[in-house]
Each structure stands twice: as structure tokens, then as C-alpha cells.
Amino acid sequence: DGGITQSPKYLFRKEGQNVTLSCEQNLNHDAMYWYRQDPGQGLRLIYYSQIVNDFQKGDIAEGYSVSREKKESFPLTVTSAQKNPTAFYLCASSENIYTEAFFGQGTRLTVV
Amino acid sequence: KNEVEQSPQNLTAQEGEFITINCSYSVGISALHWLQQHPGGGIVSLFMLSSGKKKHGRLIATINIQEKHSSLHITASHPRDSAVYICAVRLPDKLIFGTGTRLQVFP
Numbered sequence: 001d002g003g004i005t006q007s008p009k010y011l012f013r014k015e016g017q018n019v020t021l022s023c024e025q026n027l028n029h030d031a032m033y034w035y036r037q038d039p040g041q042g043l044r045l046i047y048y049s050q051i052v053n054d055f056q057k058g059d060i061a062e063g064y065s066v067s068r069e070k071k072e073s074f075p076l077t078v079t080s081a082q083k084n085p086t087a088f089y090l091c092a093s094s095e096n097i098y099t100e101a102f103f104g105q106g107t108r109l110t111v112v
Numbered sequence: 113k114n115e116v117e118q119s120p121q122n123l124t125a126q127e128g129e130f131i132t133i134n135c136s137y138s139v140g141i142s143a144l145h146w147l148q149q150h151p152g153g154g155i156v157s158l159f160m161l162s163s164g165k166k167k168h169g170r171l172i173a174t175i176n177i178q179e180k181h182s183s184l185h186i187t188a189s190h191p192r193d194s195a196v197y198i199c200a201v202r203l204p205d206k207l208i209f210g211t212g213t214r215l216q217v218f219p
């Protein structure tokens with residue numbers, strides 16, 4: 001089935017450690033996105049990529065890094081520089097940045 | 113003030129009731145999305161619309177571009193409709209999301 005796969009569903013890390021969240025899509029979409037969701041707030045854009053080997057910062061990119069070496073993959077690294085990393089992270093993709101986005105199931109990251 | 117406002121924040125209903133969720137926005141947009149988020153966290157896109165009205169099963173979405181307002185209606189609500197419904201507006205290079213409306217439908 002076509003879709004977006006995020007893994008793992010739940011992730012626990014100790015403070016100070018970097019952690020990488022996986023996002024894979026087999027929809028042949030050019031654009032991919034990472035969003036962060038916190039209680040009581042709308043989703044906020046961390047990074048997005050319109051095409052392979054290119055990505056742009058979103059509204060809250062500080063403390064995060066991404067790569068887009070393959071069309072189907074857009075991993076997000078939460079670095080130790082991110083002040084409040086505990087959150088729910090959602091990956092999405094779309095044919096391009098103007099079309100409907102499809103979302104993954106999310107990864108809940110808890111940093112202790 | 114948020115650029116996208118949803119109301120109500122929380123909504124409870126009895127099975128069979130007609131549900132309306134509202135979304136107002138303050139920016140110029142090219143399209144508006146309605147999304148559904150279930151308790152597990154995954155998000156499903158329900159509608160993307162830029163004018164008029166769309167219908168899918170028991171769900172109806174309308175948008176009034178001049179008034180910068182959209183509504184999502186659920187007819188004959190069912191407990192399986194219980195979820196968070198999120199409105200998102202499309203700007204040239206990104207989506208801006210509302211904070212969601214939590215709907216609980218009781219049998």
C-alpha cells in the first residue's frame with residue numbers, strides 16, 4: 001500500500017543525546033515536511049524539502065537537522081541543542097508544496 | 113491573535129446529532145484543509161477546498177473566501193467520528209494549522 005511510514009511510534013531518550021526520527025514514503029512525492037505538535041497548539045513546521053538534496057527551515061528549525069539524500073526518505077535529527085524536545089512529531093508529503101499533504105502516524109518523543 | 117481560529121475547542125454530542133465545526137482565518141489563502149486526528153495521533157486528510165462545498169459520505173465542508181470562514185459538518189454523527197478535527201490554511205509555501213476541535217460522540 002502507498003503511504004508514509006514513521007518509525008518508531010514511541011521513542012525515549014536521555015537528555016543530551018541526539019535522536020533521529022525516520023520518515024519514508026512510497027507515494028513518489030517530491031515534497032516532504034516535518035511538523036511538531038504540542039498540547040494546545042497547532043502543528044508547527046520544522047523543516048521542509050521540495051526536492052532531493054534540498055531543504056528549507058520552517059518556523060521552528062532551531063535544534064533540529066534534516067537530510068534528503070533520497071526522494072523517499074526525510075529523516076529528522078533532534079539534537080541536544082533543542083531546548084524542549086519532548087513532543088509529537090509528524091511527517092508529511094505531497095506531490096509538490098501546492099498540493100494536498102498526506103501524513104504519517106507520528107512519533108512521540110520523550111526526553112528524560 | 114492566531115491566524116487560524118477554530119471553534120469550538122471541545123464538542124460533545126449524542127449519536128445521530130448534526131455536528132458543525134468552524135474555522136476562521138485572517139490571511140490570504142489558496143486552499144483550506146480539514147484533517148482528522150485519531151487518539152493514536154495519525155492524521156488523515158478529509159478535504160482540501162478552495163471554493164464552495166465538498167461532500168464525502170456523512171462529511172460536508174464549505175468555504176466562504178470573502179468571509180474567510182469554513183465549516184465542517186458531520187451528519188448523523190457516530191461514536192467512531194470521535195477525534196480531533198484540524199483546519200489548516202495553505203499559503204504559497206506552507207500550511208498554518210488551527211489548534212483543533214476535540215469531538216466526542218456518545219452512543
